[in-house]
Amino acid sequence: MTTHPHPVDHELVEAAAHVARTRCRGDNHTVAAAARAGDGRIITAVNAYHFTGGPCAELVVIGAAAAQGAYELETMVAVGDRDRGVIPPCGRCRQALLDYFPALKVIVGTGERLRAVPVGDLLPESYVWHDHQLDG
Numbered sequence: 001m002t003t004h005p006h007p008v009d010h011e012l013v014e015a016a017a018h019v020a021r022t023r024c025r026g027d028n029h030t031v032a033a034a035a036r037a038g039d040g041r042i043i044t045a046v047n048a049y050h051f052t053g054g055p056c057a058e059l060v061v062i063g064a065a066a067a068q069g070a071y072e073l074e075t076m077v078a079v080g081d082r083d084r085g086v087i088p089p090c091g092r093c094r095q096a097l098l099d100y101f102p103a104l105k106v107i108v109g110t111g112e113r114l115r116a117v118p119v120g121d122l123l124p125e126s127y128v129w130h131d132h133q134l135d136g
Contacts, residue, residue, distance in 0.1 A: 006105050006116040009075050012036050013086065013107060013114065016079040019044045024081035031087065032079050033057035035065060038072035058093040062100055074101075075116060077107035085110055094122050099129040 012034050019032035029046040029063035033056075036042055057078050065073055076097065080087045088108045089097060097104055099121045105116040120126070 004120075006075075008107055008114045009036055009077075010117050012042060012075055013077050013079070015042045015044055019046060020079040020081050020094060028097055030081045031057040032081075033061045033076060034079075035061045035076040036071040037065060037068075039070065041068070041070060043068060043070055043073075056090060058089050059096060062096070072083050073104055075105045075107065085104075088127035089122065090106050091123075094119065095126065095129070098123055098126055 003015060016032045016034035019034065023046055024032055025031055028049050030049060031047045032044060033041055033046075034044045043061055043065045045057055045064045047057040047060060048054040058076060061076065062073075065071070076089075078087050078089060079085060085092060086107060086109065097106065102120065104119045106119050107114060107116050108122070109115050
């Protein structure tokens with residue numbers, strides 16, 4: 001179900017862009033992500049590229065947030081290095097984000113067309129991981 005976009009958290013986009021500009025160097029770290037926690041904090045992280053499928057920046061943010069005691073994330077964005085701008089999450093990240101934070105908004109698009117959409121809109125008719133954990 002497609003819903004109307006939510007306001008874009010430009011501070012969050014800039015936080016991810018800043019990390020991408022200043023911390024993504026070489027082929028090991030090429031994407032930065034930032035998430036707005038329920039208490040307003042911004043948590044940032046970078047990917048850990050590896051030929052075995054190292055974690056994307058969005059997944060590293062989930063762990064970094066938990067390590068900082070932030071278990072509710074409201075909005076997330078990923079930004080590529082070398083001025084690639086906002087990049088959408090891959091399929092694996094979309095599924096993980098939906099499973100961890102079903103109400104999460106994800107910032108996607110480029111330039112003037114940035115928008116914040118519910119993560120479920122990025123993965124319509126998705127598998128619901130929690131369904132297989134229900135009792136009886």
